[in-house]
Amino acid sequence: MxxxxxxxxxxxxxxxxxxxxxxxxxxxxxxxxxxxxxxxxxxxxxxxxxxxxxNSKEDLFTACIRREAAALTAAVRAGVRPGLPADRQLWDGLRAFFAYTAEHPDGWSVLHLQARTHGEGFAAEVATMREEIVAFVTELIVVAAREAHRDPDLPRREVAGLAEALVGAAESLATWANASPGTTARQAAATLMNFAWAGLGDLMDGRPWTPPGGP
Amino acid sequence: MxxxxxxxxxxxxxxxxxxxxxxxxxxxxxxxxxxxxxxxxxxxxxxxxxxxxxNSKEDLFTACIRREAAALTAAVRAGVRPGLPADRQLWDGLRAFFAYTAEHPDGWSVLHLQARTHGEGFAAEVATMREEIVAFVTELIVVAAREAHRDPDLPRREVAGLAEALVGAAESLATWANASPGTTARQAAATLMNFAWAGLGDLMDGRPWTPPGGP
Amino acid sequence: MxxxxxxxxxxxxxxxxxxxxxxxxxxxxxxxxxxxxxxxxxxxxxxxxxxxxxNSKEDLFTACIRREAAALTAAVRAGVRPGLPADRQLWDGLRAFFAYTAEHPDGWSVLHLQARTHGEGFAAEVATMREEIVAFVTELIVVAAREAHRDPDLPRREVAGLAEALVGAAESLATWANASPGTTARQAAATLMNFAWAGLGDLMDGRPWTPPGGP
Amino acid sequence: MxxxxxxxxxxxxxxxxxxxxxxxxxxxxxxxxxxxxxxxxxxxxxxxxxxxxxNSKEDLFTACIRREAAALTAAVRAGVRPGLPADRQLWDGLRAFFAYTAEHPDGWSVLHLQARTHGEGFAAEVATMREEIVAFVTELIVVAAREAHRDPDLPRREVAGLAEALVGAAESLATWANASPGTTARQAAATLMNFAWAGLGDLMDGRPWTPPGGP
DNA sequence: CATGAATGAGCGTTCATTCAT
DNA sequence: CATGAATGAACGCTCATTCAT
Structure with a gap:
């Protein structure tokens, strides 16, 4: 073997x-x-x-975390085209994210479960990567808000919280999708876009978010 | 010591x-x-x-999980009044949840991190509690949709995904709030309500969700 | 219980x-x-x-050994009538011995297995009882020899070895009989008398020992 | 140490x-x-x-039992010449047996005491070896009887009991000889041959068994 | 480089034993 | 006396880690 x-x-x-x-x-x-x-x-x-x-088990684990974190961020980055509208960028990024975590369940387990569960040092290692993604999403939201109306009155801290919630929801959905056979990356991404972009309020009013290229 | x-x-x-x-x-x-x-x-x-x-380390850990899970669900349940509107119930539940996790970070770590990472048996123990909460949120969404317009055309699987995303976002925000000193339970709950109920689209159009009693 | x-x-x-x-x-x-x-x-x-x-586990075990040893020797002694011929005394003693060990398997296990297996101290405790029985058998053999012919030329040490062998065979047969259901005390005693008194040589010549009262 | x-x-x-x-x-x-x-x-x-x-304490103990059992049976087998008369074979086997147990008292303790006292599994391990020896002795008795007179009317069960008694006596004498300094393997074997082959009755009539080569 | 030999340190668990009430 | 509370000391076992060949 x-x-x-x-x-x-x-x-x-x-x-x-x-x-x-x-x-x-x-x-x-x-x-x-x-x-x-x-x-x-x-x-x-x-x-x-x-x-x-x-060198040691700790170093080996750290090396795993770093490699997997780099691979995951690279996969997400590769899925996003910078010039497109904000919701399109988010949609593309989420699909790339869910596709990657589905294809690399062990790597995702290392990053999302193991690294956070065994000591501050390892957690800090993933935190770096996570902050990068959160920053990317934060920027996405800020830019989108700026485009939508001239006056970006969303305070920075508020937006950070929103990005954090979005990333957290994505992480949770990734694990859930991995455990629910038959769930595709596209379905997971659509669910999250509906939830995050349209919001429950809109959904209930019959105004869901529509993926580019039709539902 | x-x-x-x-x-x-x-x-x-x-x-x-x-x-x-x-x-x-x-x-x-x-x-x-x-x-x-x-x-x-x-x-x-x-x-x-x-x-x-x-009896044993396993039994001790299981006892911890059970006690902490019971305490957490009790805290959330105590915060919610069944008769009120759906968004009000969600708002109350989230405040109770963030308040409890902030006050019991170790218990929250046991439930959210440790129990899920060390064996199916322990994970199943928390899964029971989590399913209870997800079911509660799912019901909340269904009821809200039914109230909003007569024809509840949200398919069950879709709603389950939404509830999963909402709970995942809440869990993630709880950990984030614990790590960000100065973040109150009320702030975390407001952020999540904006994110989940209003949605990013509404936020960008200047239509945020408003907590009961004014912003 | x-x-x-x-x-x-x-x-x-x-x-x-x-x-x-x-x-x-x-x-x-x-x-x-x-x-x-x-x-x-x-x-x-x-x-x-x-x-x-x-007082302690050791003392408790010692007390068990002493009580069981006393009971066993008492049972054997009670089965023997001093005035009778040597082979009759041996026959009676063996029947009493096998009957007692069959009725008290736990006591017999304590004396024969446990006490000998866990330290010199306990072994010495049973050795005292055993020596008493060996001495009894030795005396029986000496007396019988003296009766048979005037000149008892069997040296003391030789006789001690014979008694030791006889007692050892009896102990071994007791355990064997306990493990072989359907074997009676009388059968075990007859087997041993044949073996010890007549000897294999006589048996092969068709001259077995005959229990008192007919075969 | x-x-x-x-x-x-x-x-x-x-x-x-x-x-x-x-x-x-x-x-x-x-x-x-x-x-x-x-x-x-x-x-x-x-x-x-x-x-x-x-691997484990159990496996270590089992390995000890197997090695010692193999060594003991090998020693006995090496001492016996198959072609010779039955009493000569028994005599040779007993001398080899007593010599070996005297030289390896700890191994003998493991086989005779410890293995039989601590669990069925260990006991079964020695039982195999013991049965082999008992079978050898049984065969010896049957052959000897057949040689002595044409009609071997000793029932099988009876012979099994005799062999068991003989082996038990030998085991007991081995322990006794180990505890009695100055007792040689030859003396122990002679005592047992007298006891088992000639029988107490013959001894008392002045007809002891004579070792080959004179007394 | 690859391998077999080797270990310090520690962990989960148990048990005979004692003492206050 | 009877009981529940409590522990010192050890035991079987494992693992990350190193070194000589």
């Missing part, structure tokens, strides 16, 4: 194999229940090599 | 002391990193007594 | 109840696996009372 | 060292009273290494 045993690979490649294995084990077993033995075996390398390259 | 060493307490009292200590340690260290030694010491008792009363 | 809970019994009676329970638990679970909690509960008394009367 | 601290030994050697230490400690303290700490220290290794190689 695990990677095929090939000898004499360059360090960078070996490291990625180890991180692959570690993300999988950490994501499924949890940080503490994951054993370095299992990770090394799953990566197809010897345990001392893991320590040689990644 | 911990409780003052008082001897010969009745069992019920000692058990609550142990649960207090356990919630604190579990909430801060995480389930696996928490040691029974530290919990016992923090509770001001010897380890064998903890085992005599609560 | 265990003794009926009756209050205010004289000390001697309570002690016997405790020893009854202890012999049963020790015999079934083994010395170390037996817990004082279970013994106290089985005896229908509180744990501190057990300690008040019998 | 224990083995000299030699580092980096091959696994097979270390395992034997551990089994040596374990047999000694188990034999002297008993299964339950023996601690893995003491065994590890006595073997000159750390506790985790014991677990790495032998």
């Amino acid at each position: 695990g990677a095929v045993k090939t000898k004499r690979m360059p360090r960078a490649v070996r490291e990625q194999q180890m991180l692959d294995a570690a993300v999988q084990i950490f994501g499924q077993r949890g940080y503490m229940a994951a054993s370095m033995d299992e990770i090394a075996e799953h990566a197809g390398v010897s345990k001392p090599l893991v320590y040689l390259y990644l | 911990g409780a003052v060493k008082t001897k010969r307490m009745p069992r019920a009292v000692r058990e609550q002391q142990m649960l207090d200590a356990a919630v604190q340690i579990f909430g801060q260290r995480g389930y696996m990193a928490a040691s029974m030694d530290e919990i016992a010491e923090h509770a001001g008792v010897s380890k064998p007594l903890v085992y005599l009363y609560l | 265990g003794a009926v809970k009756t209050k205010r019994m004289p000390r001697a009676v309570r002690e016997q109840q405790m020893l009854d329970a202890a012999v049963q638990i020790f015999g079934q679970r083994g010395y170390m696996a037996a817990s004082m909690d279970e013994i106290a509960e089985h005896a229908g008394v509180s744990k501190p009372l057990v300690y008040l009367y019998l | 224990g083995a000299v601290k030699t580092k980096r030994m091959p696994r097979a050697v270390r395992e034997q060292q551990m089994l040596d230490a374990a047999v000694q400690i188990f034999g002297q303290r008993g299964y339950m009273a023996a601690s893995m700490d003491e065994i590890a220290e006595h073997a000159g290794v750390s506790k985790p290494l014991v677990y790495l190689y032998l």
Whole structure:
């Protein structure tokens, strides 16, 4: 099981194999229940090599978090075209987000569950990435508000809270969608757009948000 | 450290002391990193007594989850008056929720982070409580939709997703508010009502949701 | 379960109840696996009372050994009439022995298995009783030899070995008979008499030993 | 204390060292009273290494039983020449048996006392070996009877009891000889041959069994 | 580099035992 | 006496980590 045993690979490649294995084990077993033995075996390398390259369990976990966080933000960024209207950007970003988390459940588990549950240090590591996304969403809201009417009277702190709520709802939906088989990234994104953009009030008045290209 | 060493307490009292200590340690260290030694010491008792009363680490953790879940739902229920309009009920429930999580950060960590990360059994324990809350919110949305216009054409699955998003946003905001000093429960509730009830679209058109009693 | 809970019994009676329970638990679970909690509960008394009367687990076990050893030797002695011929005395003693061990398997387990397996002190305790029985058998053999022919040329040490072998065979047969349902004390005694008195050589020549009163 | 601290030994050697230490400690303290700490220290290794190689206390004990049982049966088998007459085979086997148990008192304690006292599983492990020996002795008796006179009218159950008594007597004498300094294996074997082959009746008539090569 | 050998430190759990009421 | 409350001391077991080859 695990990677095929090939000898004499360059360090960078070996490291990625180890991180692959570690993300999988950490994501499924949890940080503490994951054993370095299992990770090394799953990566197809010897345990001392893991320590040689990644120093310790903590460092290995941190490296996992960083790699997965970078991959997730990259995926979201790649899904968004800067020039388009705000709701379109949000819609594209959410679809990219839900698609990525569905395809990488172990990575998402590492970021959303494990990293936040085992000590301030790891939590701070994801917090950095999260702040980046929240900042992106905040900017989106501010720009949209500025476009909608000249006077942006939404105070900065208020908008930060809104962005936080939106991101939180997205994270929660991602986990929920992963646990509900048959739920597509597009459905999850549509649900959240309706909720966040139109709001429950509008929905009840029969005025839902409509995805670009028709419902 | 911990409780003052008082001897010969009745069992019920000692058990609550142990649960207090356990919630604190579990909430801060995480389930696996928490040691029974530290919990016992923090509770001001010897380890064998903890085992005599609560059997095992798993049972102790389960007891923590149950107690905290019951306390949280009780707090939310106590904040809501059934007869009032849907948005008023939601507003009241959210204020109660944010107030409680702010006052019991360790309990909230146990429920929201630790219990979900360490085994299906513990997750199922909180899932029961969460489903209760999601069901409450779902009902709220359905009733509100029925009141708004005669024909409630929101499909059930759609509503479930919305309720999930709302609860997820609330959970996320609770953690955020705990980490942002100076944020009151009222502010967090207002932010979420604006986000969820009015929606970003309405907000940008200058039509925010207004808390009862004026902004 | 265990003794009926009756209050205010004289000390001697309570002690016997405790020893009854202890012999049963020790015999079934083994010395170390037996817990004082279970013994106290089985005896229908509180744990501190057990300690008040019998001081410690070691002392309790020692008391069990002594009582059971005394009972066993008494049973054997009661089965033997001193005036009769040697083989008749041996036959009677063996029947009494096998009958007693069959009726008191827990006591027999305490004496033969548990006491010998858990430390020199306990083993010495049974050794005392065993030596008494071996001495009795030794005397029996010496007397029989003296009766058979004037010159008792069997050296003392040789006879001690023979008695030891006889007692060892009896002990082994007792355990074997307890484990083989349907084996009566009389059968076990007959087997051993054949083996010990006639010997395999005689048996093969068709000259078995015949129990008094016919085969 | 224990083995000299030699580092980096091959696994097979270390395992034997551990089994040596374990047999000694188990034999002297008993299964339950023996601690893995003491065994590890006595073997000159750390506790985790014991677990790495032998998995658990149960497995370690089982390994001890198997090794000692194999060694004992091998020693007895090596002492017996199949072609010789039955009493000669018995004589040779007994000498080998008493010699081995005298040289390995701890192993004998493990097999005869500890394994039989601590759980059905362990007892079954030795039972296999014992049955093998009892079967050997049974066969010896049957063959001897067949040689002595054409019609072997000793019923099978009777013979099984005789073999059981013989083996039991041997086991008991082994323990006795170990406790009586100055008793040689040859003396013990002679005593038992006299007892079992000639029988007490013959002894008293001045017709003892004579070891091959004269008394 | 890869591997087998090896361990310090700690964790969950249990039990005989005591003491205040 | 009987009981509930309480603990010191240990035990089986595991894991991250290191070093010699």
